[in-house]
Amino acid sequence: MEILPYCRNVYYYETDRMDVVSHTNYIRWMEEARVSFLNKIGMSYHKIEEAGFMLPVLEVKCKYKQSLTFGDSFCIYSYITEYNGFKMTIYYEIYNKDTKSLCASAQSYHCFTDKNMKPTRINQKAPQLHDIFINAMKVTYSELK
Amino acid sequence: MEILPYCRNVYYYETDRMDVVSHTNYIRWMEEARVSFLNKIGMSYHKIEEAGFMLPVLEVKCKYKQSLTFGDSFCIYSYITEYNGFKMTIYYEIYNKDTKSLCASAQSYHCFTDKNMKPTRINQKAPQLHDIFINAMKVTYSELK
């Protein structure tokens, strides 16, 4: 399966007094990219919720390498790097769209739960969803970085 | 009834590339000040919700006069300027805590609704809440601006 990265412009209000994007916004961009990625693999948040599951964030990590500022555009490449029907890790690379330089790499760690936030094995409870995540581990990007 | 204004420091991430607080944050500060004001008059959001009501925002207005930046503190004085048991207007003055200069004046317009967002007269449905809002119109601030 071949998809496109998640791209957009930096917003003015996302910059801080150093004239660069506040590092705090990258965690928000990871969420934007994750939502877009899950839509593209056919597994939207709404579909997950309608199936009775939730996908809370257990942990995030982000390494900042180069800054972005107002006027820049960025692209985020998301990858499922670990998935076992119960826990999932998503890895993100954030690139400056024009210079192609890597601005940040990041990870978010998740587990599946039921509506009451009780951890749940979707490989057992929802095999059809499980298959979609398994396939999504093989996603590649059609657009070169 | 005499109360204190809502005061806090500017956060680093609230500044933008002009090295001043992004004008977009003042609308958030109005919400912070409103929550604090309602707590002080004995009418917290939780109390409003527990009584079966909601207080959505119908309109906001904000006039920007002087900028604030990282390192500054501000104080917000909130006043109920209109209230008729159904609609309510809150007026806000945002001051630089140190220089005492007026940085912005703002207004938010609200109506009371039930849980289904249907407009509701709380003077009829909840006279005891109504009295609290009537009294809150007479609030004064103990701290000089």
Next chain:
Amino acid sequence: MEILPYCRNVYYYETDRMDVVSHTNYIRWMEEARVSFLNKIGMSYHKIEEAGFMLPVLEVKCKYKQSLTFGDSFCIYSYITEYNGFKMTIYYEIYNKDTKSLCASAQSYHCFTDKNMKPTRINQKAPQLHDIFINAMKVTYSELK
């Protein structure tokens, strides 16, 4: 001159505990739409800054009519409704992209200043920029609301 509205999806982190977009974000969306609009008319923030001017926000107003939530997309139509070479008013209509219902109408008020924030007449100081703003008052949208 015919342009397209500014459209995007609602982000998950833009919702609040009422399961709707926090009203505070609409002011940010106005800024996003303004930046996009100015780009489209050939008058980007960078171009304004390079010419030695700034365009601070003097006042904002926003009327909330219908809520948006996660999963929704919106389109913003921006119009210069007043411009005299010195002050400018931009009017915004925010539509739910799918239902076509009007979610909010808003205004931002601006003046032109020099780099030291001193109010400046760009019709006198920069006639070629002035002409662009004059023309931008006639912008229409190719996409029906």
Next chain:
Amino acid sequence: MEILPYCRNVYYYETDRMDVVSHTNYIRWMEEARVSFLNKIGMSYHKIEEAGFMLPVLEVKCKYKQSLTFGDSFCIYSYITEYNGFKMTIYYEIYNKDTKSLCASAQSYHCFTDKNMKPTRINQKAPQLHDIFINAMKVTYSELK
């Protein structure tokens, strides 16, 4: 040296549609707590900047353990866990102020740079600042968690 933790209420606009604080805000809270901590140890951002240095964020990590929501208050305990005159690691524990339960633990990684973002050894360039950071590693909190 004994200091107080950084405490405040959750803001309404910090919640998301799950009725809990968006996980993206914890990174902002870390910045708030860091600024407060540096003020308390006598090493404000302004002092660092005036001495000709900057303290960019190289990496952040945050583990989410328990959620917080509107109406809750939290306290953040910050600790310098690594410092060598060049790089610094700050560790944060975020507690629910009322229940005393640990809601998140987090780390931010920094290095010192000059005004041009070139990495700099402050132990050599500014020994008096260096001493303050060395002493800050021994900070304890007067308020029990």
